[in-house]
Amino acid sequence: MTSIDITSSDRTTMSSDISLLDPGHKAAGLTATNVACWFGTKKVLEGVNLDMAPGQVTALIGPSGCGKSTFLRTLNRMHELVPSATLAGEILIDGVDIYRGAIPVTDVRRRIGMVFQKPNPFPAMTVAENVLAGLKLSGLKTTRSERDDLIESCLSKAGLWNEVKNRLGDPGRALSGGQQQRLCIARSLAVSPQVLLMDEPCSALDPTSTRRIEQTISEISEIVTVVIVTHNMQQAQRVSNRCAFFLAAENEPGRIIEEGPTKDIFSNPRDPRTNDYVNGRFG
Amino acid sequence: MTTTLNTTLNNTTENKINTEERIKIRDIEMVDVIVMTGSAISAFALSYFFFQILLPVSGALGFLVCWYVFFNIISTVAVWELRGAVKAKDHLARVFIWTGGMAAVVPLILVLGYVIGKGYHSLRPQFFTQDQKYVGALSKSTEGGGAHAIVGTLEQVGIASLISVPLGITTAVYLNEVKGRLTKPLRMIIDAMSAVPSIVAGLFIYAAWILALGNQQSGIAGSLALAVLFLPTVTRTSEVVLRLVPGGLREASLALGGTEWRTTSRVVLPTAKSGLVTAVILGVARVIGETAPLILTVGGAFVMNSNPLSGKQDALPYFVFRLIRFPQEAQVQRAWTGALVLVILVLVLFVIARAIGGRGPDHISRLKKRRLKRKGLA
Numbered sequence: 001m002t003s004i005d006i007t008s009s010d011r012t013t014m015s016s017d018i019s020l021l022d023p024g025h026k027a028a029g030l031t032a033t034n035v036a037c038w039f040g041t042k043k044v045l046e047g048v049n050l051d052m053a054p055g056q057v058t059a060l061i062g063p064s065g066c067g068k069s070t071f072l073r074t075l076n077r078m079h080e081l082v083p084s085a086t087l088a089g090e091i092l093i094d095g096v097d098i099y100r101g102a103i104p105v106t107d108v109r110r111r112i113g114m115v116f117q118k119p120n121p122f123p124a125m126t127v128a129e130n131v132l133a134g135l136k137l138s139g140l141k142t143t144r145s146e147r148d149d150l151i152e153s154c155l156s157k158a159g160l161w162n163e164v165k166n167r168l169g170d171p172g173r174a175l176s177g178g179q180q181q182r183l184c185i186a187r188s189l190a191v192s193p194q195v196l197l198m199d200e201p202c203s204a205l206d207p208t209s210t211r212r213i214e215q216t217i218s219e220i221s222e223i224v225t226v227v228i229v230t231h232n233m234q235q236a237q238r239v240s241n242r243c244a245f246f247l248a249a250e251n252e253p254g255r256i257i258e259e260g261p262t263k264d265i266f267s268n269p270r271d272p273r274t275n276d277y278v279n280g281r282f283g
Numbered sequence: 284m285t286t287t288l289n290t291t292l293n294n295t296t297e298n299k300i301n302t303e304e305r306i307k308i309r310d311i312e313m314v315d316v317i318v319m320t321g322s323a324i325s326a327f328a329l330s331y332f333f334f335q336i337l338l339p340v341s342g343a344l345g346f347l348v349c350w351y352v353f354f355n356i357i358s359t360v361a362v363w364e365l366r367g368a369v370k371a372k373d374h375l376a377r378v379f380i381w382t383g384g385m386a387a388v389v390p391l392i393l394v395l396g397y398v399i400g401k402g403y404h405s406l407r408p409q410f411f412t413q414d415q416k417y418v419g420a421l422s423k424s425t426e427g428g429g430a431h432a433i434v435g436t437l438e439q440v441g442i443a444s445l446i447s448v449p450l451g452i453t454t455a456v457y458l459n460e461v462k463g464r465l466t467k468p469l470r471m472i473i474d475a476m477s478a479v480p481s482i483v484a485g486l487f488i489y490a491a492w493i494l495a496l497g498n499q500q501s502g503i504a505g506s507l508a509l510a511v512l513f514l515p516t517v518t519r520t521s522e523v524v525l526r527l528v529p530g531g532l533r534e535a536s537l538a539l540g541g542t543e544w545r546t547t548s549r550v551v552l553p554t555a556k557s558g559l560v561t562a563v564i565l566g567v568a569r570v571i572g573e574t575a576p577l578i579l580t581v582g583g584a585f586v587m588n589s590n591p592l593s594g595k596q597d598a599l600p601y602f603v604f605r606l607i608r609f610p611q612e613a614q615v616q617r618a619w620t621g622a623l624v625l626v627i628l629v630l631v632l633f634v635i636a637r638a639i640g641g642r643g644p645d646h647i648s649r650l651k652k653r654r655l656k657r658k659g660l661a
Contacts, residue, residue: 110540
């Protein structure tokens with residue numbers, strides 16, 4: 001197992017040959033094979049094999065510190081932003097390696113979007129600008145009508161349009177927490193990702209906002225593959241088709257204990273540790 | 284029907300508010316006032332007795348110190364008797380902290396008051412319009428004579444900012460966003476640079492720009508000397524401001540497929556904008572009063588020279604430095620007025636910095652609103 005040198009490969013090159021506004025884009029599948037991660041010399045993840053099928057919602061569950069967030073961050077090359085981080089293994093999007101392949105890292109991240117735990121709309125931008133931020137950051141020119149369409153369609157997909165259609169000129173942070181998180185989802189959707197990674201997107205939100213986000217997830221799962229990290233068992237059951245249970249023994253790297261259809265993981269787990277975890281006996 | 288209902292409702296709430304008696308949480312009790320006044324009076328009497336009658340010394344400062352010490356002792360004992368040890372210690376600490384705060388503010392007010400008192404007399408419009416071509420040492424100070432120095436200062440500081448601000452912010456971006464191998468040595472150099480005595484900055488430019496390269500003393504030489512002092516200040520403060528931008532925003536930008544450059548230019552810098560502007564203005568306010576680096580570099584002049592590139596120029600602090608030692612009263616007067624103008628310039632810069640710094644990153648300026656409207660985004 002050789003670790004990948006992430007610093008040398010095309011950090012800033014980018015190609016703009018993918019039409020971002022192409023409505024015919026399809027959700028893509030992600031395949032992780034034998035992924036291992038290190039922070040410095042500490043190995044935090046080992047032997048992860050996971051298939052995330054196109055158009056499906058995959059939930060990653062497990063106690064804190066078991067490496068599920070780290071794994072999520074390897075899926076769109078955010079892991080390497082930590083200076084000491086390295087990894088090994090292979091991650092394919094529709095069969096193309098995202099680390100060794102020909103896709104520039106900026107394109108990888110555009111095709112595999114991410115929503116973070118804390119809502120983080122750009123403070124210096126308005127609601128509308130936040131939605132369009134991805135285009136601006138990729139240096140893409142758009143016409144006014146394209147922009148208007150994109151703002152409306154993305155905010156609608158994120159279930160926010162009706163609440164903010166008269167507030168598009170307000171600063172992004174003037175919205176409530178739940179609205180901000182949905183704004184972040186709309187922002188991610190604006191660059192037409194094929195996969196959307198969500199790192200505990202509801203952990204900072206109230207139950208009503210959580211319900212709205214879950215609704216959004218089930219709606220967008222038709223157009224993007226969703227991978228979601230969650231600590232909430234009910235949420236995993238409500239939103240996901242498949243589920244992967246991560247666990248790390250003390251001073252050992254985390255690994256996947258069990259993976260399969262959500263129904264089986266919760267009602268008929270094969271491993272006793274999974275059974276204990278999903279029934280709330282630890283973690 | 285509904286209106287009457289509403290009015291009755293309003294009336295009842297109003298009545299309720301009026302009848303409700305609020306607890307007075309922050310009121311000062313009469314006893315405390317009496318204790319403090321009593322302590323102050325008895326401390327005054329005691330120190331008068333000791334200082335004026337018993338001891339063979341006198342003087343206002345000694346009396347005040349004596350009074351302060353006695354007041355602390357008496358009031359602490361009184362509070363101790365009245366409310367116990369904990370309250371007494373609390374009282375003593377409060378008095379010390381008050382004294383500390385006052386001790387810091389009083390000299391500032393004294394300096395300001397002194398400069399205003401000395402300088403306001405000659406602060407006439409002519410001071411800003413006349414140089415000393417026709418107004419000389421023998422003419423009245425109210426006839427002005429500071430225009431050349433004001434123009435010189437504004438030009439020198441302006442050019443110094445043009446050099447230092449882009450360089451400083453770029454360096455701060457390197458230190459905080461790019462983080463290369465040179466980060467540590469660079470930060471050390473910047474630290475060392477900010478400790479350079481200002482006269483050394485002037486000497487350096489004198490040796491390098493004037494002696495070695497054979498240039499004359501001029502405004503630009505002064506600007507370079509000021510830039511040497513300005514650069515580390517603006518770099519360090521900008522770096523601190525950039526560090527305050529949450530890392531989550533950078534991650535969000537990169538996760539959208541942004542390059543590092545666009546992340547910095549479109550997300551990090553706009554978010555830190557108000558802080559950066561404040562940093563720059565405070566830096567300007569600091570170098571605008573520097574005298575030492577200018578003594579060797581600008582040369583000093585009595586007439587207007589608005590060309591910073593050639594010929595000797597004057598600067599406000601240098602103007603003050605020279606004129607205060609003139610035998611003629613009018614020139615000394617002008618020096619004080621120059622000092623006052625300098626103080627006013629700094630004050631204006633501080634007020635602007637406070638106004639901009641108080642705005643959050645999500646403040647949308649009128650200019651930006653107009654731009655958004657044009658794009659159809661508002």
